[in-house]
Amino acid sequence: MSSMSLALRNLRHRRMRTALTVSGIVIGVAMILVLLSLAAGTSTQANGFLRNVVGSEITVVNATTPSFPGGFKFNGTETGGFGGGGGGGSFSMIFGGGDPINASLVGRIDNITGVYVASPELSTSGYVDGANVFLYGIVPSTYSEAATGLDITSGGNLTGAGQILLNSVTATNLGVSVGSNVTVGANSTGGSTFKVVGIYSSGSTFGPTSRSGYVELSDAQSISSDYGLVTEIFVKTTTPSLVSAVASDIESVISGVTANVASSITAPASSLSGTLTTFFTVIGLVALLAGGFGVVNTMMMSISERTREIGTLRAIGATKGQVMQMFLGEALLIGVIGAVVGVFIGVVASAAFPLFTGTSASHTFGAAFSGALRPALTASNLGISLALGTAVGIVAGIYPALRASRMDPVEALRHV
Amino acid sequence: MSEMLVQTVDLQRRYKRGKVPVPALNGVSMSVQKGEILGIIGPSGSGKTTLLNLIGGLDRPSSGTVTVDGEDLGRMSDAELTEYRLRKVGFIFQFYNLIPTLTAAENVELPMALAKAPLEEQKDRALELLEAVALGAKADRMPDELSGGEQQRVAVARALVNHPAIVLGDEPTGDLDSKSAKKLMEVLKSLRKEEHATFVLVTHDPIVVAECNRVCAIRDGKITRESKIGEDGKVLDHSRFVMDALF
């Protein structure tokens, strides 16, 4: 007969009361878990939102390239703002920018801690069916993650060499559409045949990039004879808060490059998700605290009812420590059962949450924050919830258990 | 000459009721012999429970000494007194005081569990004692599935499980009908022989007194008289003694 199985007997003996007490912890733990998951989901969404809308967080260029405060990235002039667009590649062209850098730097940047993805771009000038066009060579698989994705209005993305994406202005001017073949080269005469696979939104029609096209990096390199070279590398970090640290790491690890940071947007957005996390956690903790007081209350009631039993235990030779253990054991069990059931309910509630709030794609600013709240269950949040529920049980049990162990046995035995 | 197990010398215990000291025990000097069943009788409030608590190490004297098996309880720390209660004392209460969530057998095992005895030993010893109190067949019953007399016999088994030097009963038949009381005394008598146990029983009950080897009467915190013992080793004319002691 261990103090633990004695504790379990006592809890089973008063099933209804135990259930009510446990439910206090259950509610607290379930709330904590749902709220932590919501906070995690929100910050995941916020990060996803940043990736979609903000474009690259860091743009690595040759150190000789002039840099521009306020963020390279937002000049998605091709689409006129947040909607899509190719990122900052245009600058080096517009301002006659710096020299290209070695394409192998992509691999070195990828290896830096905190880097989520790095994607190279070669900005050059070329001719499509004889018309001068800004040509961007990209790696399609990583480009959409590292920079703002293109807002393709018809057709699809690049899937291989010999393919080209044109912006709608260029396509209209040239009178081509998805499926057409065009001739692309470094000069107005000659070149190779490319297939138009997609048309992307031009955004504003003014500006120097109004005629542009995207091809695979290797195609761009052969057109401009810049073999093995790129003009910029777009970088996304794993967490928005890491941006400036990663940028300075890049500059210190790789000499001769400048890492421009789009700090103006990432900082407030990441602090917003931090605030939400704190807010949600506080609500959950308050609920759990209430559950803890429920445990204290039940334990005190139980101790007062069992005064004579405690006196008996002390009389037949139970030490203060053993009495303490029995009651702490009950509190611990309440905490553990409450935590386990609470986590279970929290998981179910988190999974069911989108059903109640509706879902929507978060491609626009509004949807990302006001539309679908999608909780994200993480192992650490499950662990935190379990640990918190258990800890609340134990902590709530300490005072009642201490009271029980310190009862005067003679007084306790006189109690009726 | 029999061996002395308990000796009290000028034992006093004063309680404070507000600022007025209430003398519950007022200089009790008495002794308990090994292997006897000693009765203590006296009117309500005379100090019987107070005396048992002092012998049982639940309470400390205001002055005077209690010596059990050569050890002065007054010199023991709280932890030592707890250990003393666990190993040397068995308690039987008027209202049985079994743990309601434990079976009869588990209640009997409890003091052994508190003493961290091996599990096998606990089970064997508990069954042995439950059989001795004629409850071997009801070992797995919960207390509320047993009659008052049966519960009190479980309590007796629990009191004896750690081979105590002395068993203290505070009105052990106080809540029992006379048939159950007689049965309980049968059990105590046989356990006294088999377990070489010593009993001190506070009681008003002539059925208990009839089985005592000796009876002390207590009044206003003092021992006022001691019974005469007949040739059978029992209290002479016990009904008479009880009447005299109480009224």
Ligand SMILES: Nc1ncnc2c1ncn2[C@@H]1O[C@H](COP(=O)(O)OP(=O)(O)OP(=O)(O)O)[C@@H](O)[C@H]1O
């Ligand atoms: N904790 C206490 N505080 C104050 N007075 C007490 C306390 N315990 C006992 N007393 C008093 O001490 C005296 C002796 O009490 P005790 O319980 O020993 O009597 P008793 O002989 O066991 O009586 P009963 O037959 O009613 O059980 C009584 O006057 C009682 O009121």
Ligand SMILES: [Mg+2]
């Ligand atoms: Mg009494």
